[in-house]
Structures are given as structure tokens and as C-alpha cells.
Amino acid sequence: MIIETLSMGRLEVNEEQLYHFPKGIPGFEEETDFALIGLEETPFWVLQSLKEQELSFLLADPFNFYPGYEFELPDEEAEELQIQSEVIIRSMITLKGEIEQSTINLLAPLVFNPNERTGKQIVIHSGPYHTKHILLQEQPEIDGKDGG
Template identity: 70%
Template sequence: MIIETLSWGKLEVNEEQLYHFPKGLPGFDEETEFALIAMAEAPFWYLQSIKNKGLSFLLGDPFAFYLAYEFELPDDEAEELEIKSDVVVRCIITLKENVEQSTINLLAPVVLNPVNRYGKQIILHKAPYHTKHNLLQEVSVIDGKDGG
């Protein structure tokens, strides 16, 4: 399938890269079809809307930046995504002109089921995280005091 993007123009994606977000993403409820595009040799991906070439999100592997990052996926969310065993967790990154000020949203991870290719951004209501953790700060334990 060929999709159009602002960053790369026309891009060919295969079926394994396509994810369905039944309820869209917060603020983008109408956008339900995305391609997950890996960046070569880096812990980053783009979540690119299939329909809107101007809508994409930079995602990162939260475990690559915050070794102690963990949360329990609520049963109803796991059930909605039909997760049995395989799960992929990515978090939205906000890049700043000054890279040291870039942040990662650990409060609302994007949870993906690579088997059926369903996805959802989950808001962790009982977690010590917030939406703007410093991307480049090495932290072994997240206690809410990392200033991000």
C-alpha cells in the first residue's frame, strides 16, 4: 500500500505495519488507521495516519529511556485490544528545537497488539508518571521527582 506523508512523500507500507485504532487517538477521534514506521537502528517510530498525510506522531520505546518504566495494563484495555500475550508499548515524543528539552509522555503510552494490529493510547490513571518526562535524562527509578 502506498501512503502519503509530509516527511517522506509517498511511502510504501506493508500490511504488518498497519494498525487500527477503533476509537482513534485523544484529540483525533476520526483518525483510526495508522502505519507504524520504524526508523533504522534507532528506538524511534512514526505513527503515520493513513488518511491524513499531515498527521503523524514520533514514538519512542519508553524502556530504552526509562529502565524502570512499568505499569499494569487494565484488564478491560487488554480485552478491548484482544491482547493474549504479545504487546508493544511506545510513547509519544515531543521534539524541541533544543533537543535536551525534548520530552516523552509516559502517562499515556500507545499500546499495540502486533497479532491483530489493534492499537490504543491508554491513560494511566494510577501511575506516578506525567506527560512531559525529559527524554534524555537517565533515570533508574521514576518517583515523580525527576523534574520532567
Template identity: 45%
Template sequence: MIIKTKYHGEKEINPEHIITFEQGIPSFEDEKKYIVLELGEDSTLFVLQSVTTPELAFLVADPFSFFPTYQFALPDSVIEALKIGNKEDIATFGILTVKEPFEQTTINLQGPIIINSKEKRGKQIVVSEGNYHTKHPLFQQKSSIGEER
């Protein structure tokens, strides 16, 4: 299947890799189908691309790659909704807010995207424990995440 994308132009994708967000993503509730694309080879950054709307794409990253101490509990309702059977099937992403210069880019640690990679289901959740924010500096880790600045 070929889709039009924001960052990759026309891209051939495997329909079996499409992830369904039953409730959409907040502010984009009508968009239910996405695919995760690598931004580039050997990149820690990815694109969560809408399958139906080429202009709708979120730059995302695995928060654990940048914040090894990042942690939160998945509510039972999310585990059930995403049909998570094994924690190995879970992929977690934080949405980035890209800034100029790029070194000032931030990541949303309060609202991670959770994907069951086996069942191809996704959901953005709100993390209430910890002191996480929607705009943690991605590259400036002089203070620990969750601490007030």
C-alpha cells in the same frame, strides 16, 4: 499500497501492517488507521503515521528503552479491547514532544500507546498509578521517573 507521509514522503507499506485504533487517539478520534515506521536505520525513534492523513504523524519511542523502570498495569478492559493473548504481542510507545534543541524533547509516560502487534489493534491509555506525567525529559534522567521535580 503507497501512502503519503509527513516524514518519509511517499512510502510503500504492507496493508497487513496497518494498526486500527477503534476509538482513534484522543483529539484525533476520526483517524482510525495508522502504521509504525522507523524514523531511521538503527533509530530508537519511530513514527506513528496516519494512513489517510499525511500531515498526521506522531514521533514516538519505546519508553522502556529510555526508562527501564517504567511500569504500569494494563486494565482488563484494554486487554480485552485489543484482544491481547500474549504479553509478547504488546508494543508500547510514548508520544514525544520535540523541542529545540532536540535534547530537551519530552515523552508522555502518562498516556502510552499500546499496540497488539499480532492483532494490529491499538489504543492510547491513561496510566493512573505511579507519578507519571505527559512531559518527562527524554534525555535528562538525573532524577527517577515519577519523582517530583
């Protein structure tokens, strides 16, 4: 399937990349169908609306940035998504002008069932998480110098 995106142009996506969000995403309830697109050689994904090319979200695997991140998926959420075993967790990224100020939302992760191709953004009601954790806690070497 070919989809139109604002930032990446025309893309071909396969069925395994398509997810249905029965209730949409908070603030975008009318948008229910998305493609989950991995950005090669980066720890990021784009969640692209199939209907609105202007609507996409930058996502990351929260465990890559916060290895101690954990939460319990409520039974009703697992039932709604028909999760048996496999699950994919991603968090929304908010990019800032200075990359060091970019944040990751650990309070409301996106939960994907890759078997049923369904997804939902959930809100964690207990725990230390909020919507704006600093994405890069330690600054990586950008210029390729390793000091040696």
C-alpha cells in the same frame, strides 16, 4: 501499500505495519488507521495516519529511555485490544528546538496488539508518570569523541 507522508514523502508499508485504532487517538478520534514505521538505526518510530498525510506522531520505546518504567494494563483495555500475549508499548515524543528539552509522555502510552493489528492510547491512572518526562536524561557523545 503506498502511503503519502508530509515528512517522508511516499512510503511503501506492509500489512504488518498497519494498525486500527477503533476510537482513534485522543484529540484525533476521527483518525483510526495508521502505519507504524520504524526509523532505521534510531530508537524511534513514526505513527502515520493513512488518511491524512499531515498527521503523524513521533514515538519511542519508553523502556529504552526509562528502563524502570512499568504499569499494569487494565483488564478491560487488554480485552478491548484482544491481547493474549504479545504487546508493543510506545510513547509519544514532543520535540523541542533544543533536543535536550524534548519530552516523552509516560502517562499515556500507546498499546499495540501486533496479532490483531489494533492499537489504543491509554491513560495510566496511578503511578508517578506525567506527560513531559525529559527524553534524554544523560547527554550522549554527539561528536564521536570517546575521550580516549
